[in-house]
Amino acid sequence: MVSDGETVGIVQLFGFPGDRQIRRFVPFGRDKLRSVFVEQVMTRDVRVLPHDATWRDAMAIFEKMGFHALPVTNQEGVLLGMVTFVHLLDLQKKGVLSPHS
Secondary structure, eight states: OOTTTOOOOOOSOOSSSTOOOOOGGGGGOOOOOOOOHHHOOBBBSSEEEEETTTTHHHHHHHHHHHOOOEEEEEETOEEEEEEEHHHHHHHHTSSSSSSSS
16 A cells, blocks of 8 residues: 555555454455455555565565565655565576576
């Protein structure tokens, strides 16, 4: 979630333990999910990844914080996109990301 140009939250299906995650609403069905606002389930302790960070930087944050996705921002803090733990693992398996890069 972006407010006034600043990343203030991120919604994760599976967050770290104790996080307010959307998964806890799934058993209640679609009707319950329709009444849930992003603000209620978003992670507010957002770590952003600078656009010039390495894939190793991202993996370190994933491992330390337990996040599954990170917003990527430019030097002004403008959201450019997202990088996910699963995507990086997939690129590693395919040999795109070498252990030495």
